[in-house]
Amino acid sequence: AQSVTQLGSHVSVSEGALVLLRCNYSSSVPPYLFWYVQYPNQGLQLLLKYTTGATLVKGINGFEAEFKKSETSFHLTKPSAHMSDAAEYFCAVFPRGSNYKLTFGKGTLLTVNP
């Protein structure tokens, strides 16, 4: 079975500061990894995904994440936070060839202070 751990249910940064949201996963087979963002009262939007190839993946809105197999991590970063980045962020894992189950972490609420 696969699982996702997001360290820190709430992260607060100042506008212009580095954003770092942590995600560790476990999977019995090589996984696909995803970050989704959920703005208040909205659905989930894909930020970025790792499937194969380059381990540093770039997504929308200036976010990027690095797949580190040795650390089973897929942390999300953005060099400079913007007020509009305030949202809930979810890391998710999909084991390749699995029984079609995308498993989410519990989410990290990002607040951005002016």
Added chain:
Amino acid sequence: DTAVSQTPKYLVTQMGNDKSIKCEQNLGHDTMYWYKQDSKKFLKIMFSYNNKELIINETVPNRFSPKSPDKAHLNLHINSLELGDSAVYFCASSLEGYCTFGSGTRLTVV
């Protein structure tokens, strides 16, 4: 055109009632899901269908019954609604795990 559309967006109903939520996707994906998001924002998979076949049923009470008339549609029927069923329900369709989500149905049971 909305890729994954679900209706209704809001649903307020009394305990004991039966209600349905509809979902349709126009992405041509073979796999569709229902997820439940509780008040703490935790997303839990309920069901997964692949090409109209039930693939995953995550120990959901049998008051919840999904139906997939074709691979573009996955509806959720809930019998005898309980207070604890209040949540946001998301439909999604996927290709190799990459899920596209609907905008959600906020169900409130009073």
